[in-house]
Every structure is written in C-alpha cells, then in structure tokens.
Amino acid sequence: MNGMPVLLFLWSFCCTSVLFSPDPIVYRCDTGKVLLKSDAALEVIEAQSNKLRGAIDLSANSFAWTVEIRSFEGFNNRLQREHFNENYMESDKFPKASFVGKIIEQIDLQTEGTYAVRAKGKITVHGIEQERIIKSQVVVKSKHIHVTSTFTVPLSDHNITIPRIVYQKIAEEITVTIDADLKSAN
Amino acid sequence: MPTLNRLIKPASVLIVKKTLSILFFYCCVYLTVRAQMPEFRAHSAKELGEVHITTILQDSRGWIWCGALGRLLRYDGLLFQPILIPDSLQSVRVTALSESQGRIWVGFQNGCIAYVPMTGNFPSILAGSAYDQPMQSAVLQVWQPSEGLPSMAITAFSEDSSGACWIGTYGEGLYVWKDNRMYQFNVADDGLSSDDIYALATDGKGNIWAATDAGISICSMPSKGQKKVQKISAADGLPDQIITTLAPDGQGNMWIGTHDYGVCCYDIAAKHCKYRTQNWPYGPVTSLVAFGKQEVWIGTEHNGPIRFETASAALFTLPDQNLLRYSKIQRLFKDREGLLWVVTDKGALYSAQAMFGILTPTFANVQAVLIDSRNRLWAGSQQGLFVRESNTYRQILPRAENIISLWESPYGEIWAGSFGNGVYVVDEKGALRQHILEKDGLANGSVLSVNGDAQRVWLATLGGITVCDTRTHKMLRDIPEIETLGTSYIYKVFTDSKGRVWFGTDGDGLQMLENGRIQSFTQAGDTKLRTIYSIAEDNKGNIWFSTDRDGLFSFQNGQFRHFTTANHLHSNKITGLAVSGNGMIVIGYDDGFDLLNPDRVDHAVFSELQNGTMEVNLNALYRDQAGNVWIGARQGIVRIAAYGETFLDDPQPDITAVSVLMQSVDLQQHTFAYDQNYFIFNFTGLWYSSPESVRYRYKLEGFDPNWKISKDPLASYPNLPPGNYTFRVQTSEHGNFDHVPETSWAFTIHPPFWAQWWFILLCLLLAGATFYAFVRIREARLKKEAQLKRENVESQFAALKSQINPHFLFNSFNTLITIIEENPKIAVEYVEHLSDFYRSMMAYRERDFITLQEEKELVESFHFLLKKRYEDGFHLIDRLNGHTGLVMPLALQMLVENAVKHNIISSSRPLTIEIFMDNDNYVVVRNNIQKKIKPEPSTHFGLQSLIHRYRLFGERPVIVEDNSAFFTVKVPVREDRGEK
DSSP, rough: OOHHHHHHHHHHHHHHIIOOOOOOOOEEEEEEEEEEEEESSSSEEEEEEEEEEEEEETTTTTEEEEEEEGEEEEOHHHHHHHHHHIIISOTTOEEEEEEEEEEESSSTSSSSSEEEEEEEEEEETEEEEEEEEEEEEEEETTTEEEEEEEEEGGGGGGOOOOOOGGGTTTSEEEEEEEEEEEOOOO | OOHHHHHHOOOOOOOOOEEEEEEEEOEEEEEEEEOOOOSSEEEEOGGGSSSSSEEEEEOOSOOOEEBBBBBBEEOOOOOOEEEOOGGGGGTTTEEEEETTTEEEEEEETTOOOEEETTTSSSOOOOTSTTTTTTTTEOEEEEEOOTOOOSOOOEEEEOTTTTTEEEEEEEEOOOOEEEEEEEEEEEEHHHSSSSSSSEEEOOTTTOOOOEETTTTEEEEEEESSOEEEEEEOOOGGTSSOOEEEEEEOOSSSEEEEESSSSOOOETTTTTTTTEEEEEESSSEEEEEEEEEETTTTEEEEESOOEEETTTTEEEEEEOOOOOOTOOEEEEEEEOOTTTTEEEEETSSSEEEEEEEEEEEOOOSSEEEEEEEESSSSSEEEEEEEEEEEEEEEEEEEOOOOOEEEEEOTTTTEEEEESSSSEEEEEOOOTTEEEEEEEEGGGOOOEEEEEEEEEEEEEEEEBBTEEEEEEETTBBOOOOOOGGGGGGGGGEEEEOOOOOEEEEESSSSSSSEETTTTEEEOOEEEEEEEEOOEEEEOTTTTTTTTESSSSSOOEETTTTTEEEEEEGTTOSSSSOOEEEEEETTOOEEETTTTEEEEOOOOOOOOEEOOOOSSSSOOOEEEEEEESSEEEEETTTTTTEEEEEOOOOOOSSSSEEEEEEEEEEEEEEOOOOOEEEEEEOOOEEEEEETTTSSGEEEEEEEETTOOSSSSEEEEEEEEOOOOOOOOEEEEEEEEEESSSSTTTTTEEEEEEEEGGSSSSHHHHHHHHHOOOOHHHHHHHHHHHHHHHHHHHHHHHHHHHHHHHHTHHHHHHHHHHHHHHHHHHHHHHHHHHHHHHHHHHHHHHHHTTOOOOOEEEHHHHHHHHHHHHHHHHGGEEEEEEOOTTOOEEOTTTHHHHHHHHHHHHHBBOOOOOEEEEEEOOOTTSSSEEEOOOOOOOOOOOOHHHHHHHHHHHHHHOOOOOOOOEOSSEEEEEEEEOOOSSOOO
C-alpha cells in the first residue's frame, strides 16, 4: 500500500513512454510546496510541506504528484501535528498522498505561455482514492513549468473522521494550495 | 332535409395526382377568424434586430426559452424578452438549454455554462412598452464551479434520477455535476464511445444516454465518483454507428436518430430495435420528437421535418411548396400543449399543432372515411371509392359512384354504401365481390350507414334496414324485429361493444336491438328524441348520439345527458360523432368540429380550417384502430391524432410580477405595511397555440366582490386597506371560465400600529386605568373631605361638650363661690375669664387653624380658671415666647385639659404643664405623670381627634410620647402665611 502511489507514478511513466510516446518529455520537481489550511469556526490551522514531488509528461499531458504526509510542518502546536499524523491521517499506514492523471485541455506545454488547465485524475489521501477535476494555473517559461493550484479536499471523501467535539476546530474541507516549479529532466 | 341536399351534389372532375400532400394547419379556435394562415406559424423576434435562434426549451412554469447567437430570450407566444447577458458571451452561440434545480442552464459554443434563477420576478411586458430592454431582474450569471468550465462546446444537458446534472460536450466527453463536484467521463479513462457528444437523453431508469459518432453510451453514477458506462453500437443492432440525436417516448422506448439510416425505436428493456426506417433517402437526422408511441417527428439536415407513423411505418415529408420542406432543422421540440416547434439552421422558429393533420386528396367532398386493418385509408366521395396505396389514391370501382358509407368486415372486405346505387362489397385488393341492389332485396338503393359483426351486416337505407350475411353477402329475411323499424330513413346503424345494435331513425328517435328485441328511446329527459344522425361509443362503454338540431346526448347507466350550445357546443346541428383513442368526443358540424372532453363537461374546443369553414359530411367520422379520428369533409380529410399522451388544453395562468408602489417585489414576500398599499399584478396566460385569444378573469379575494374579465395581463389596486388578500387569476381561450386553471398569490397588508388590536387594547386599558384612578382619587378625596367635616363637627361638639361639661362648670362655679365672698374683685375677674374663654372657644371653633397667639390667649384664660381652682397644685409654664405659627383651635387647651383630667392635682403633688417650642417647629405640651387612682371616664376622643385631624389636613403627624415620668404631645406648627 505504501509504495502504491509511487508505483502508479512510475507505471504511468512506463505506459506513456513505452506505448504512447516514443519520446517522453518529462519535467520534474522534488521541492514543491503544499499548504494545507483548515479554517474552522474556532481555530485556523495551517501546515506546509516543501517536499512535493511531481512530474509532467508533456508528450502525453499526463502528470503525477506525491507528497509524504510526515513532511508537513507548521500547525499551531506539536500535539496538533501528532494528532494530524496519528489520529487523522494515520501516516504510518498511509504515508503518502498523491494525484495522478491527465490534463483535459489539448494544449502544448512545450510552448511558452500561461495556461489555465483542468487536471483530471485520481487523488489518494488516507488510502482513499477519489476522482477529481482540479483547476490549475500553469506557466511555461525557459524550460521551467510553474504550477499553482488551490482546491479543497473534503475530509469525508477520504474517510478521515474527526471526533464530534473537535469539529469546531477542524474544518470539514481542507484547502490545499500547490506551488511547484518543474524542470526538464531530459 | 338539408342533409340530403348535401348528399346529392353533382360530382366534380376527378384528378388523381401521383403525390400525396400533407398540409399542417394551425388549429383555429372559436371566435378567432384567421385567414391565410401558414401551415407552420413563424415566430419572429425581429423587433430585437437580428436574432439567430439556436435552441429552445419549455420550463416547468410553461415559458418557452430560446437560446440564440449571443442571446437568451424568454417567449410568451407574443413577445420575446431578452435576458441580460454578460459582455463576454454576447457573440457566443447558445448551444444547449435545460432546467434543473430551479435554474435555467445555458450552455455555450465556447464551453461556458451560465444560468438564470427562475425565482426572479419576470414582469410581463405590456404591448407598446419598451420591451427591447433586457429584463432588469433576470440576469444570466456565469456558473463558476471550482473545477472550472469545459473549453469545448456544450451540446446538451440532462438530469438523471438522482438530480445530478449531466453536461455533454463536443470534444471533452461528458461531465457530471453531482453533490457539488464535477466528474468527467471520457474515452480514455471511462470507456465512453466518443468524446464528441451530440445529444443526451434520460431513460425511464434515470440513466443518461449519450449519442456519439461511435454509437451510444449509457452512463450512470450510482454514487459519488462511481462510474458506469454501457455501450450500444451497430453491432448491437443500431442501424448506424453515428448517432445524432435521442428522444425517449416515455413508454420504455428510445427513439434514435442516425446520420445516414434514419431513425429507429429501441426497446430499452428488451435491448433491441423495434422499428427502424427502411430506405431512408432524407440524409442526416438532426432532431427527434416522439408523440406517444404513434408518431415521431424527425428533423433532418436537408428535408425539413418529417412525420413517421409507427403503425404504418410510413414517412411523410412536408409538401413541396412548404418553406420548411428542404430546410435544415436545428432542433425539434414538443411543448406541453402538443405543439411541434421547429428551429431551423437559419435561426427561425416555427410551431404547429401536430395533432391535426389535413389530407387534401385529389377528389372532392369526402363523404366516408375508413382505415382498414392493413392501415390503408379508404375514402368515399361523389367521385367514387378510393384507397390510398403508396401515397397515391387508387380508384376502386369501375365508375364514379357516389359513395356515402364504408365498413370493413371481420373478413377484410370493404362494404361501400352508395347514394342510389346499392352496396358494393370489394375485397382487400379492391376487386369487386358483390354489388347488392334494390332488385336483390335491398330496402332502398341509398345506403347511409353500414355496420355489423362476423355474422350480420346491417345496412341503413332511406327505406329502412336490410340485413345481410357477412360472409355470403346473402339477404337475411328472417329477422322480424327489424320490421318495427319501419321503412323510413335510418341514418345510422351502430353495433356496440356489448353486441347491441343501435339505429338512428328519422323521426322515431333512437332504437336499440338487444337479444332479439327492439327497445325504443323517444324521450331523453325533457327532450323528445326525433331524428338521430349519429351514434358512437366512448372508451367506457357509454353511448353518445347526436340529433339533427337538438344537440348531443350521452346515455350511461340508463341516464341521458344533454349537451347543447348552453354547454359551449359550437352548434346544436351535429353532422357526425366519433370518440378518439384518448377519449375526446369529436363532434362534426357544417362549419368545423368540436373536441369535447367528457371528463370536463362544458369544455369544448372548436376548430375550423384556416382557409375558411370545414364542412363535415354526415357520419363521415371514423375512428381507426390506433384511436385516431378521421373526418371526411368537403375540403378534404382531417386526421386528429390520439397520441396516448395528455397535453394541456387550457392556457396556463402565471403571475409574473407584483409591484408595490411601482417597485417590483419578491414574490416570496407576502406581508406588507399599511402604507404599501398600491399593488399592480402582472400575469400571463401561456398558450402558445393561440396566445392572442387568451382572456383573463381575476379577482382580488378580500376586495373585489366579483370576477373581472380582461384582455390585458395586468390588474392594479391603488389604496388597498389593511387586510388579507388573495389575488386569483384564471385564463381561458374561449371566454368560458368554467373549470379553467387558476393561480393565486396571497398576501397581507398589516394595519398600522395604531390600528393593531394590541395597540387599541392598550389604549383602552390605559383609558380605563386612568378613569379608574380618577374615580378612586376623587372618591378618596370626597371621603377625606366628608371625614374631615365629620371630625370637625365631632371635635367641635366634643370641645363644646367638654366645656359645658357639668364638672367643669360645677368646679368653676365652686371656685367662684369660694372667691366671690373673699375677693369679689377677683371673682369678677374670674367670671370675665370664664366668659372670655367661652367666647373665644365659640369664635375659633369654625376655623381650621388659629394663630399660636390666639391659642395662647385661650390657654391663658383656661389657666386662670384652673389656677383659681387648684392654686399651688397646678403650674402652667408657658415658654412659647411669642413664636408665631398656626395650630388647630383648642389643640393646646385640649391637651392642658387632658392633663388636668387624668392627673392628681394637689399642692403636695403639683401638676406642672410646660408649653414650649422645640427645634422642629412643634409646639410641645408636656406634663408630669401622676395618674389618678380612679381615672375619670374618658373616651380618649380629644387626643385621637387631634391626631386624626392633623393627618387629614396632610400636616406632619402629632407625636405622642408617654414615658413613666412625662406625658408629652408635640403638635406641629404650620407656618403662618397670613391667610385666614
């Protein structure tokens, strides 16, 4: 289960490279930023990870992103981080979150420019996979692809249960902001 | 005999053309004379400039919405109202329209999706006003789901059984908006047939059918994110791989339009094509509309709208001269009135009443119609007997016989009654099998009606009834009961579902043969039954019959019901009757026909041809197996389709806007303040069949005593008093407001606060309380006054009484006796003091207050008298020292007297009374206490009265202190302001 997203990630590359595109053009990044924000009635919680790993295959307009849950830092106190990892995300069981899929729009990311794209894929959080369409902003400039996106992840989509009393402190939907800069791997 | 005159008209020249024309005529209604109507009525939005309509929708309130190039319009049948549209979309084509979740959803060519909330106030525009102004309160808003909008054209919307909205795109597959989340179905991930969706439809189970270039995908999302796709392709029996359009018929079938092979009807449960068009030369299908199971309208790319009749599998194009004949149809649409709407690729909009179709055969004056068991049309005219085969009319008989009646026997033979030349029996191919004439025993050569069963054929002639054997065509002469019918005219013979035979006679009423006995009906209620022209049976087994001039009767459970012009029939002179498959009673007249809904008595809709009257011939109405009614008339044949689906038959009222004090109000608001009392109601009667003939009847319940009938969709009420109101509005097409639909809007105008019950109650309570308080205070004052008066009187009386106390006088006289001899001079002085004392007492008793000085003098006189009596036993020490002020008369004297009265006075134990002022402006009378062993009888009246009187005057209280040594009384001194 732990290696699942990574396998998927690799598999998607194999597929695209072997079957569909003789010459995959892959852009990668290892230090993308992910910001989580829970804006509940009583408390605002923010956490950040700088270890978002991602890759885009320009020839197939497919992509894969993954982040380790334990890499999130921030929170309002240490206990909160512990709860996050142990009670809610169960990071030992589900160490990673991922989003793997394709870009809906038929665009050529090899051409420089700014694009609003919709990425359709499967987001896996807490071991639960959900199909999502996520709107992103993509800027292609001098062999760099800069991706930014903001979307929400409802806890209920991923079987993350919050004890009733804690509801006032944790929002039912977590706002996720992605900011990553990918470089050509070729 | 007006009927016979019509029958004996000369035959005109017979011309049989090779083509069959079907004209569609617009249903003209009672009181509306419409000449030169086109078959399809064009709806033009020219007032708005260049409007290129692309798609059409009818919302749940009944409004027609039109999507156009850069525009969205709402149409009421007369005027198009533009909706304000964002600048970014003003040159983009609207490609899809749908209603879902209380919104009108609008899909655009560029992938944008926008909506208009339906809850808004949509004031209907009055004729003459500036209606090209976009509606103020209705604004198209761009939808902004967090997932973003598609970037390819939106081709269709559909809603599944869970309420999720499905969006078809051309290039991005299918999107689903479910539980506030957008999902996509495409070829690569989900196995969709193609990412180019042409059309969407929802089947009876709530699954979404998507029409694509590669067949059909049936999609569903049973729960969030769970996708199911099932494909149907040419391999599964579809006639073509390219599916262009879909239309569910609501009865378990899906009509499928293809690019090259016409249409097919797919049975959803059985998963196969039931029917399909054979030999399709008409090119790509663009749109489909199913009317029940019987009929499908096919929009084509090159051949206009085409009617497909399922029973005969026949296709009917429009006549060549029709302007829609070769146009490209963008979209076909069926509204809730049964109108067929057509949008062409030129952006034009048309509508037609699909239920009525007129055939204009090449021969004139159709006197009898029949659809045989092979679904062929037979028609009898003055020019002969014809059968329609492959869109042409074939003359059956060798000569132009005047055919006036037709019947098909259970053996497939057609019996055709002629006027004057007996009955022809022809087989299904049209070969003559028998010609029965008067010489063969036919009662009369003119056969007005033929009917029967597998054994007997009844021939109604101008000379009575003749009966034949159905199979052998031989005369049956052994039926004595028919002789009672006599030899006069029989207009109609009719065999009902129970095997009874009914006869419409000339002058002898209705006759019925049952179990070998004739029963005669000559009286129906108050009406004498004479000439019966026509007889029909409705779908519930009730018999309907019509008369030459007394209107229509129904006969059910032994009871007659009579319908005349008083029940809104067009005329009492009825030429024929038939009951359609959906239960409508079709009534023919000399100038048109009525459709009477038997479930809604008093509600008949009259129709006539657009080019003038339609003369329905005697008993030339026929109901076919499918339930359609065919009417033979001078001008041709009219088909009234029984679609097996119900359409509205009245204009539907809708309150579109309410304004208060010239300001539009939200229709959700129902309460208003007392000064919000100027109401204007905008309403409309949606009736696209004939929008200009809608009449309104309205009433403001709580204000109007009676209904008002109006042509204007507006009612205004200035200055409504506070109260509860309900504005009711009804609509009717023909001015008959019995059993018509109604809508209402209730509201309350609150009275002002000063007219509210609680305020009035409060005021009343307050007034009551004030009055009560006033009465109470006055009562108390009066009581106080009375008491004061009484106290005064009592005190005066007491004072007097004490002064003329015999003891006092006796003592005074004893004292006088003792001094009168010793010291006459003193005695004189004594008497003087005594008399002074009495005089003062008499003088002061009337006054409320006297000065301290006056009281002091009084006390001094008294003191003198006492001193003379008790000598050294009594001391009065007066230390008032000329203080001024007012006290009650005799107050101090009384206190002194009390002291004397209650204490032992002797020279060994002298009584000392001190009178002085204290610091609080009290005059203090204090004496030492040496109580008599035997106290004088006392009423204690004096002191009590004093205390009481001071209280009544509202003075400071009199203070009494009684310790063992001294008895002290403090009397308040009132300031002397010089008044008397």
